[in-house]
Structures are given as structure tokens and as C-alpha cells.
Amino acid sequence: MGMTVVEKILARAAGLPSVQVGDVVEPKVDLAMSHENAALVINQFQEVFAGTGLAPKVWDPSRIAIIFDHRVPAESPKTATNQKKIREFVAANGISKFHDIRGDRGGICHQILPEYGYVRPGFVVVGTDSHTTSHGALGAFSFGIGATEMASAWSLGIAVNIEVPATIKVVVTGEFPPFVGPKDLILHLIGRLTAQGANYKVLEFHGETIRRMSTSGRIAICNMSVEAGATSGIVPGDEETVRYLREEAGVTEAIPCVTADADAAYVQTVEIDVSTLAPQIACPHMVDNVKPIEQVQGTKVQQIVIGSCTNGRLDDLAIAADTLRGKKVAEGTRMLVFPASTRIFAQALDKGYVLDLMKAGAVVMNSGCGPCLGVHEGALGDHEVALSTTNRNFKGRMGNPTGDVYLCSPAVAAASALTGVITDPRKGA
Ligand SMILES: CC(C)[C@H](C(=O)O)[C@@H](O)C(=O)O
Numbered sequence: 001m002g003m004t005v006v007e008k009i010l011a012r013a014a015g016l017p018s019v020q021v022g023d024v025v026e027p028k029v030d031l032a033m034s035h036e037n038a039a040l041v042i043n044q045f046q047e048v049f050a051g052t053g054l055a056p057k058v059w060d061p062s063r064i065a066i067i068f069d070h071r072v073p074a075e076s077p078k079t080a081t082n083q084k085k086i087r088e089f090v091a092a093n094g095i096s097k098f099h100d101i102r103g104d105r106g107g108i109c110h111q112i113l114p115e116y117g118y119v120r121p122g123f124v125v126v127g128t129d130s131h132t133t134s135h136g137a138l139g140a141f142s143f144g145i146g147a148t149e150m151a152s153a154w155s156l157g158i159a160v161n162i163e164v165p166a167t168i169k170v171v172v173t174g175e176f177p178p179f180v181g182p183k184d185l186i187l188h189l190i191g192r193l194t195a196q197g198a199n200y201k202v203l204e205f206h207g208e209t210i211r212r213m214s215t216s217g218r219i220a221i222c223n224m225s226v227e228a229g230a231t232s233g234i235v236p237g238d239e240e241t242v243r244y245l246r247e248e249a250g251v252t253e254a255i256p257c258v259t260a261d262a263d264a265a266y267v268q269t270v271e272i273d274v275s276t277l278a279p280q281i282a283c284p285h286m287v288d289n290v291k292p293i294e295q296v297q298g299t300k301v302q303q304i305v306i307g308s309c310t311n312g313r314l315d316d317l318a319i320a321a322d323t324l325r326g327k328k329v330a331e332g333t334r335m336l337v338f339p340a341s342t343r344i345f346a347q348a349l350d351k352g353y354v355l356d357l358m359k360a361g362a363v364v365m366n367s368g369c370g371p372c373l374g375v376h377e378g379a380l381g382d383h384e385v386a387l388s389t390t391n392r393n394f395k396g397r398m399g400n401p402t403g404d405v406y407l408c409s410p411a412v413a414a415a416s417a418l419t420g421v422i423t424d425p426r427k428g429a
């Protein structure tokens with residue numbers, strides 16, 4: 001029997017000729033990522049060595065990545081002290097893939113890993129963040145784990161007790177209509193599968209639409225795969241993956257890609273033709289509460305957010321700038337834009353997008369998680385409504401349990417910024 005991409009990756013990483021769904025394996029980890037919650041991992045890591053008489057030592061400092069992003073710059077002395085503790089640990093252990101609070105190499109972890117070429121096709125990537133699924137966009141098997149599991153990864157270089165997940169094949173065909181894109185595709189898919197529909201499973205993306213899709217779009221769909229409950233999303237590595245890693249991440253060494261066998265077994269196949277897809281909106285307070293825009297247009301919005309690891313890349317900012325250039329954000333609505341990395345921020349400056357957005361009335365914020373999680377900046381007032389390109393709309397997301405968060409594409413967010421109500425971007429075309 002053939003193997004899926006993830007089965008092949010796990011077999012190689014576990015040193016086995018093959019694996020099957022349900023097998024429990026302990027694959028070697030190629031990259032272990034944390035952000036500010038590395039502080040928790042450090043505590044657990046020290047526990048692992050307590051009483052052994054051995055000095056705590058990470059298995060391979062070149063394979064650990066730590067990125068400050070959730071609370072940058074620190075919003076409180078507590079966060080600043082945590083960051084200080086992590087910085088000291090990084091220095092003491094020689095961890096090289098460290099991204100501190102800096103304007104020249106900062107950003108959200110799920111943007112930094114692809115941007116710096118830290119992730120490659122076929123890698124096993126673990127991260128103490130649920131959206132670690134993002135890196136499936138580069139053909140890696142990449143998933144979120146807890147601080148305790150991460151402490152074992154740091155000490156042993158393996159992911160412990162990994163049950164080989166079943167895989168759902170998602171075949172996407174057709175040409176996106178104008179103002180419809182990868183974000184609408186993934187919202188639609190989550191709506192169809194539901195928030196638990198892919199629990200303990202991998203979403204493996206195929207089809208001509210995926211083959212034509214940029215790495216940015218692939219990151220958006222793999223990023224949100226976890227919102228259907230998936231362990232991970234994965235786009236098997238292809239020419240676009242190699243192009244991205246060479247041209248954008250500057251990778252020079254060979255980039256072998258892992259593909260699925262023709263006779264691989266899938267637990268389910270989902271087919272989507274995007275040529276008739278409308279802009280999709282995830283309504284409060286569940287990501288699977290997805291409706292076509294027709295059903296919610298006209299809803300008044302106080303805060304528009306464009307950014308995050310889902311949609312804070314240059315193509316997303318280009319859509320926003322193209323929509324707002326020479327126009328104004330509606331009175332009574334505020335628009336917050338936060339580029340996913342400082343590199344993207346600099347590119348957006350070069351292209352004039354930042355000035356276009358500022359002149360229109362948007363507030364362009366530093367790169368990081370910003371308002372997405374609701375713990376840093378850009379909180380909602382009581383009973384306010386946000387329309388956001390981020391990936392979660394749970395109660396309290398964006399810092400206020402009485403607020404409502406609607407999720408959408410950059411095209412919808414930008415069109416709505418001009419009107420102050422949820423607006424179909426196709427109408428202005
Ligand atoms: C804070 C962090 C652990 C969390 C996650 O796991 O995803 C956050 O990034 C989020 O998006 O909710």
C-alpha cells in the first residue's frame with residue numbers, strides 16, 4: 001500500500017520503511033519552534049534534568065527557533081521579564097534561530113520560519129503554537145505541541161508518542177473569481193468540514209488551483225487547517241515551494257520534495273471548485289460559522305484588522321493599498337494594519353503601500369501578533385464589532401468577551417473599511 005505525504009515524512013523521520021495510520025512513532029524533529037511561551041518550555045526543560053546530575057543541554061541549538069511575536073514590544077513588566085529570561089537562555093545555549101524585538105528581522109513566528117528558509121519539504125516541524133500547521137505550506141509535516149512535549153523535543157530531538165494521523169485529500173479546481181482567494185477557500189472548507197471535522201487528521205491539498213497558488217496563499221490555508229481540527233495541513237512540495245525557498249528565502253542547497261504515492265489511502269476526499277465561490281465570512285463566535293457574504297453584508301463594523309500570520313503578507317497589504325489608495329476609511333471605523341514581518345513591512349514601505357494606507361486613515365502597526373489574540377493592543381470596546389483577516393473569532397478574541405469578531409479575506413476587509421459596514425468587494429468592481 002502506498003503512503004500519503006505525512007506517512008512518508010513520518011516513516012523517514014522514525015527510521016522505518018513504512019508506517020500506517022494509528023502506528024505510534026517517535027520521529028526525529030527537524031525544527032522546534034516556540035515564541036514567548038518558550039518561558040514555559042524552559043521551566044519544563046529544566047525539570048527534565050532535575051535530579052539527574054546532568055547539566056541541562058539542548059539536543060541541537062541550530063534546530064530550535066524562538067521568535068518573539070505575541071507581545072512585542074512587551075506590554076507589561078511580566079512579559080518583558082519573561083522575554084529577558086528567554087534571551088538569557090538563548091545566549092547560554094547558543095540558539096541561533098532567535099528573533100528578538102528588532103526592526104530588521106522581526107515578525108510573527110509563522111512568517112519568520114518560511115521567510116528565513118528554516119522549513120523545508122519533508123521536515124518534521126513542531127511548535128508550541130496551534131497555527132504551526134502553517135508550515136505544511138512548504139511541504140513539511142508541521143504541528144502544534146504542548147510545553148512538556150517541547151521540553152522532550154529540546155532534550156532528545158524527537159517528538160514523543162505521535163500517532164500516525166489519517167489524511168483527508170482536498171482537491172481544489174477552478175480559477176478564483178475576482179476578489180475571491182485562498183482565505184475564502186479555507187473558510188468555505190472549514191464551514192463544510194466543521195470545527196471538529198478534521199480532528200486528528202491531516203488535510204493534504206491537491207489540484208490545479210493549489211498548484212497555481214503562491215506560497216503566501218498556501219500558508220493561509222495551512223495556517224487555518226487547525227480551525228477544522230486538523231493536526232496539520234500540507235501542500236506537497238512542488239516547483240512553487242522550490243521557487244519560494246530559493247528566491248525569497250535564499251536557500252541554496254538541494255530542496256528534495258516529498259510527494260504522495262498514487263495508491264496512498266485517504267480517509268475522505270473533498271472536492272472544491274472555486275470558480276463559483278463567493279467571499280466567505282466566519283461569523284461570531286466559531287470559525288466554522290461560515291456564511292457567504294450576501295448573508296451578513298451591511299453589518300456595522302467599528303474595527304477593521306488586516307494582518308496576522310494568516311493574512312499579513314505583501315500580497316494582502318497590496319490588496320488593502322489598492323482598495324484604499326486615494327480614498328478614506330469611513331468615519332466611525334478604525335483600521336489597523338499589522339504586517340506579518342518587518343521584512344514585509346519594509347517591502348510595503350518601498351512599494352508605497354504604507355503611505356497609501358496611512359493617508360486613507362489606517363493605523364499601520366509594528367509586525368507581530370498585534371490585536372489578533374487580544375492580549376497586546378487593538379482591543380475592542382464593549383459590544384464593538386471587528387472584521388478581521390485573522391484566523392479566530394472565539395468569544396473574547398480581540399480582548400473583549402462582549403465584542404463580535406467576523407473573519408474574512410483582505411479584499412472584504414479593505415472594501416468594508418471604506419463603508420464601515422461588511423461590504424462585498426465585488427460590488428465596487
Ligand atoms: C498563544 C498561542 C499559544 C496561541 C496558539 O496556540 O495558537 C495563539 O498564537 C493563538 O493564535 O491563539
Ligand code: SF4
Pocket residue numbers: 070108109110129131308309310368369372373390391
Ligand atoms: S498572529 Fe494570531 S494566530 Fe498568528 S500566531 Fe499570533 S496570535 Fe496566533
